Amino acid sequence: MGMTTMIQTMIKEGKIVPSEVTIKLLDKAILGIDNDKFLIDGFPRNEENRAAFEAVTKIEPELVLFFDCPEEEMERRLLSRNQGREDDNIETIRKRFKVFLDSSLPVVEYYAAKGKVKKIDASKPVQEVFAAVKTIFTPKDDKAANNVKESHGK
Template identity: 85%
Template structure:
């Protein structure tokens, strides 16, 4: 059985049993460097990087009913319902064969945070918070040219606004528990 999440069982309510995996939430505004720095942590520390955004985009590509709903919400710069994202994260964790995870771009709001902890029974070891100016994040996003539908000025600015209003309270919650490790980019 070992200590991998792969050996964990899903209960009917979807929570993970046996050894709890180590989870680190990686938060920061769009273009703050989360994905880039996660690659470094994966290489040096053996974590599995799970990007909530990548999982959502893969679901969109699948053509499922959930994928269509996700696509519409992303176009509008809105946050996808917690249950959808948590289900995708749990599936990826179980399939990974690892028990150490960097979860990038999630939780996006207090409801996501509370739902993740209730459904999975997992609280993060800590939160890596990438603090970067809005101007720098916009510059990075517009210059990265990844062909993403949501990399245009209007959607980028909506994403900044959503981050400031919805995600910063999550960072503040974990900061009050002494769990935030801030990475500042000038």
């Protein structure tokens, strides 16, 4: 089984990809960029991910963005995506949310204790969520904030 197939199978089953796999991919990507700033989406997913990432890369995040959204709203959005993932069904969504509460929330709490978490109310409309994120990334002296462009990921 190839790396891609293994990762796809684990995602389909709602499992977390092993830390060493993800960290190797992230480390390679980080070393391959000229910029000293980067945004990692959806990682670390658990305490073991976090500890391994910091140990291997010697990087501790400057800030952690936490998009807080009630489970009911998240379910509604995921089930109404017209180009959703193949695992966008109610059972898998609920499984993923439970994994989040059990495994990922402790990571958010770990960084919150260090004062690094910026919490965004993600139940609001897209434009308001984007405005809140843009504020976080806008330098204090840049009132215009026109340097951040909006994009919608899947």
